[in-house]
Amino acid sequence: MIPLAVRQQLNEAHARGDYGPLLGLIPYAGLIGIECQRQGDELLFRLPANPDNIGNPLLPAIHGGVVAGFMELSAALYLLIHSDSVSIPKIIDFSIDYLRAAHLRDTFAHCQLWRQGRRVTNVAITAWQAERDTPVATARAHFKIEPQKPLK
Amino acid sequence: MNQTPLIAMAERFLSALRHCQLLQMRVVDADDQGITLILPWSQAIVGNPQTGAVHGGALTTLLDTTCGMATLCVLPRFEVCPTLDLRIDYMHAAQPHKAIYAHAHCYRVTHDVIFTRASAYQDDATQPICQVVGTFMRLGGDIKGGLDVGKHLSEPRR
Numbered sequence: 001m002i003p004l005a006v007r008q009q010l011n012e013a014h015a016r017g018d019y020g021p022l023l024g025l026i027p028y029a030g031l032i033g034i035e036c037q038r039q040g041d042e043l044l045f046r047l048p049a050n051p052d053n054i055g056n057p058l059l060p061a062i063h064g065g066v067v068a069g070f071m072e073l074s075a076a077l078y079l080l081i082h083s084d085s086v087s088i089p090k091i092i093d094f095s096i097d098y099l100r101a102a103h104l105r106d107t108f109a110h111c112q113l114w115r116q117g118r119r120v121t122n123v124a125i126t127a128w129q130a131e132r133d134t135p136v137a138t139a140r141a142h143f144k145i146e147p148q149k150p151l152k
Numbered sequence: 153m154n155q156t157p158l159i160a161m162a163e164r165f166l167s168a169l170r171h172c173q174l175l176q177m178r179v180v181d182a183d184d185q186g187i188t189l190i191l192p193w194s195q196a197i198v199g200n201p202q203t204g205a206v207h208g209g210a211l212t213t214l215l216d217t218t219c220g221m222a223t224l225c226v227l228p229r230f231e232v233c234p235t236l237d238l239r240i241d242y243m244h245a246a247q248p249h250k251a252i253y254a255h256a257h258c259y260r261v262t263h264d265v266i267f268t269r270a271s272a273y274q275d276d277a278t279q280p281i282c283q284v285v286g287t288f289m290r291l292g293g294d295i296k297g298g299l300d301v302g303k304h305l306s307e308p309r310r
Contacts, residue, residue, distance in 0.1 A: 003202075027198040028207035031174075054170040055217070056234075063171040064235045065216040069209015073199075088200060091208050095239040 001087050001146075014038070014081050026073075032066055034073055043081065045074040045109040054104060062102040071096065071109050071125040071139045078111040079121060085145035092120065096139040105129050107136065114140075118147050158182050162224055172217055175210060184225055186257030189218045193249050204248030211272055211282055212240060214254045219268040219286040222256040226266070233266060233288040240284045250274045252281065264290055 002010075006025070013022045019036035023029040032053060035046045047053070047062075047070045055063020072094055079089040107129055115122040121143050128135045162179045166172055166189070175197065180188040191197075191206075191214045199207025216235055223233045246252055255277065256270035266288045271280035 025201055026207075027196050027201065028209055031196045032209065052170060052174050055172065055213075057168050057170065058232070063169065063213055063216070064220075064238070065209065065213025066171055068212040068216065068238065069207060072208045072212070088202070090245075091242050093239070093241045094208065094212070095237070096212075097237045098235050101234070 002085075010080060019077070022077075028069065029073060032070060032073075034070055036074075036077060043074075043078055043111065045070070045077070045111075047107040047109070049105045049107075051104065056101070059101055060104050062104065062107065064096075064098055064102075067098070067102050067107065067127060067137050068094065068096050068139065070107065071127055071137065072141060074109040075111050075123040075125050075139075075141045076143065078113070079123065079143055079145065082113060083116060083121060083145055084148055086148050087146040089121070089143035089145050092142040092144055094139065094141045096137055098137050100134070100136050102127070102136040103129065108132070116145075119144060121145055156183070158184075158225065161230075162187060162221055165221060165224065166217070169217065171213065175213060177214065177217065180253065182221075182225060186255055187218060187222050187225055188253055188255045189214060189221070191252045191254070193246075193251055198248070200245070203245065205245040206248075206252065208240070208242065208282075211246070211252070212238065214252060215240065215256070215270050215272060215282070215284045216286065218254040218256040219270050219284065220288060222258050222268050222270070223266050223288055226258045226261050227290075229293055231293050232291045234291065236265070236287040236289050238284055238286040240282050242282045243280050246272075246281045247274055253277070266290060 013019045017038040053062045053066045054060045109127045112124045125139045127137045159182045162182045197210035254272045260267040268286045271283045273280045
């Protein structure tokens with residue numbers, strides 16, 4: 001269950017469009033440096049360029065696992081804010097296609113909720129760097145959520 | 153652990169990956185059947201502060217690295233092999249304060265592509281935290297920087 005204080009923090013963060021305190025609760029979010037901002041009704045996630053995230057020293061490029069972690073975390077945060085789950089969404093499976101190298105520069109992510117069922121949600125995530133229409137990776141994830149009213 | 157040339161090469165490869173160093177990942181074992189890496193538990197990789205469970209991103213980094221490095225076990229010489237795709241199934245959450253192991257092997261090697269499979273576990277390899285399949289592109293040894301890395305990695309073998 002999401003503690004009441006956290007739910008309150010969530011609502012306040014969304015109302016103010018300042019997600020910093022919320023992200024501060026998740027150590028992994030701080031490790032990779034994810035940021036979140038509201039653009040109208042949309043949420044835009046940003047992963048600032050950070051040499052600690054490098055996984056390919058030749059290019060250099062961001063580690064594929066960090067790109068995936070950034071996208072998975074974006075999807076989970078998106079669901080926390082947009083779904084009415086009473087618990088923290090639990091990842092069931094995650095599938096990612098790497099389209100081009102993610103160079104050492106800021107990376108952005110956008111989520112699309114394709115289906116919200118009673119227990120499972122399907123979210124697609126797109127990540128890009130310079131151009132939004134030339135993504136560095138696309139992914140989709142299933143999360144288990146808890147309905148507010150128990151199932152019969 | 154016997155320090156074989158393959159293990160030494162894998163350790164040099166891993167030591168060049170900055171984010172893996174940040175996560176304190178190490179090589180446990182490697183042979184022609186596959187490779188095993190370890191990810192120690194730390195507060196910094198926790199994704200659920202209520203339970204202390206490690207975030208899927210840290211697991212994905214461990215599994216992507218392990219699958220990618222499994223290509224070292226099957227190729228006659230070093231090739232740069234970027235990840236084409238990964239699919240991860242989460243069986244259950246990782247227990248806090250315990251290291252996570254990942255074992256990967258290549259089950260099919262073609263001219264262009266290498267198919268890998270891996271699982272991550274803590275105490276019992278038959279009770280995996282997650283399972284993954286990943287496909288890697290073979291770029292050959294001749295791309296810019298590729299051969300140099302290969303030479304550098306295999307230097308002490310002579």
